[in-house]
Amino acid sequence: MLIRKPADIVPSEITSETVYRSRRQWMARAGAMAAAAGMGVAGLSSREAWAADDAQGAPLPGRANPDYAVMDKQTSFKDITTYNNYYEFGLDKSDPAEYAHKLVTRPWTVSVEGAVARPRTFGIDELLKLAPMEERIYRLRCVEAWSMVIPWVGYSLSSLLKQVEPTGNAKFVEFVTVVQRDNMPGVRSRVLDWPYVEALRLDEAMHPLTMLVFGLYGRVLPNQNGAPLRLAVPWKYGFKSAKSLVAIRLVEKRPTSSWMNSAPQEYGFYANVNPEVSHPRWSQATERRIGEGGFFAPKRKTEMFNGYGSQVASLYTGLDLRANY
Numbered sequence: 124m125l126i127r128k129p130a131d132i133v134p135s136e137i138t139s140e141t142v143y144r145s146r147r148q149w150m151a152r153a154g155a156m157a158a159a160a161g162m163g164v165a166g167l168s169s170r171e172a173w174a175a176d177d178a179q180g181a182p183l184p185g186r187a188n189p190d191y192a193v194m195d196k197q198t199s200f201k202d203i204t205t206y207n208n209y210y211e212f213g214l215d216k217s218d219p220a221e222y223a224h225k226l227v228t229r230p231w232t233v234s235v236e237g238a239v240a241r242p243r244t245f246g247i248d249e250l251l252k253l254a255p256m257e258e259r260i261y262r263l264r265c266v267e268a269w270s271m272v273i274p275w276v277g278y279s280l281s282s283l284l285k286q287v288e289p290t291g292n293a294k295f296v297e298f299v300t301v302v303q304r305d306n307m308p309g310v311r312s313r314v315l316d317w318p319y320v321e322a323l324r325l326d327e328a329m330h331p332l333t334m335l336v337f338g339l340y341g342r343v344l345p346n347q348n349g350a351p352l353r354l355a356v357p358w359k360y361g362f363k364s365a366k367s368l369v370a371i372r373l374v375e376k377r378p379t380s381s382w383m384n385s386a387p388q389e390y391g392f393y394a395n396v397n398p399e400v401s402h403p404r405w406s407q408a409t410e411r412r413i414g415e416g417g418f419f420a421p422k423r424k425t426e427m428f429n430g431y432g433s434q435v436a437s438l439y440t441g442l443d444l445r446a447n448y
């Protein structure tokens with residue numbers, strides 16, 4: 124098959140391909156939902172299918188990117204959207220799914236600022252059109268020793284960063300997330316300082332694996348997963364993947380993240396997944412895959428860099444990964 128370069132594809136073709144894929148994926152998922160409900164595909168009337176569609180969010184298709192797709196079984200939509208960490212909505216895994224409907228996700232802007240030649244505030248609709256949407260299947264490994272496999276929809280963060288032209292002084296990238304005091308019951312607690320802030324080294328932020336995410340399972344992100352946009356940095360512990368971003372700052376000095384601030388001996392700047400370096404209170408050698416057979420299921424061995432070593436290990440040549448946890 125002849126595969127054309129993106130430059131050879133005219134925008135009208137991209138639009139029709141997107142619509143086609145959207146429809147095809149939507150039909151596949153409507154089929155899956157009907158099957159899950161014990162009906163045939165034909166058993167789901169279009170009215171019911173569209174109602175289910177509403178309940179799960181609008182379609183947001185992405186072109187499958189096989190270079191960034193792990194082969195592990197994907198975690199179910201239900202588990203991905205009901206077992207969450209989003210402390211602004213509470214500390215229990217079920218709190219985000221229960222309370223995040225209060226999050227106001229429109230209008231939404233993201234200010235990209237600091238050591239850049241062209242600082243700019245982007246509206247969410249601009250960001251949705253900034254680069255072609257891709258579907259990438261990533262592992263997410265939480266520092267709490269559980270993991271999931273999630274089909275994200277979005278594009279490389281580098282596509283956005285290139286637009287603002289980082290200057291020579293840009294060494295780190297700080298990510299600031301939203302605080303909506305009246306809508307977020309968790310921000311009354313002082314477990315963390317709000318807003319939740321995370322950061323990466325510039326080369327980590329520019330790595331193609333580092334993803335700006337707008338959707339999952341072919342739909343716009345549910346609020347509890349970080350709507351309307353969040354990070355996915357698959358070789359690091361999940362807490363680096365900040366949700367509901369409002370500002371991205373390019374800076375010269377290494378920022379202190381919320382987690383470093385709250386417990387510096389437990390959470391370092393790098394937070395690369397590393398089975399050989401224990402958290403002070405538990406081992407990181409194994410993990411529980413959410414949805415896999417409950418309490419008695421055998422644990423999986425955690426992989427160095429969460430299995431992404433061939434792509435990212437070179438970022439850390441010469442760095443002591445025990446000291447730089």
Ligand SMILES: Nc1nc2c(c(=O)[nH]1)N[C@H]1C(S)=C(S)[C@@H](COP(=O)(O)O)O[C@H]1N2
Binds near residue numbers: 347362
């Ligand atoms: N703003 C914000 N982002 C956040 C968190 C949070 O509490 N607040 N939790 C982090 C942690 S600890 C993890 S494991 C992932 C979980 O993402 P998920 O709920 O979509 O699986 O989000 C990360 N991003």
Ligand SMILES: [Mo]
Binds near residue numbers: 208264360362
């Ligand atoms: Mo986490």
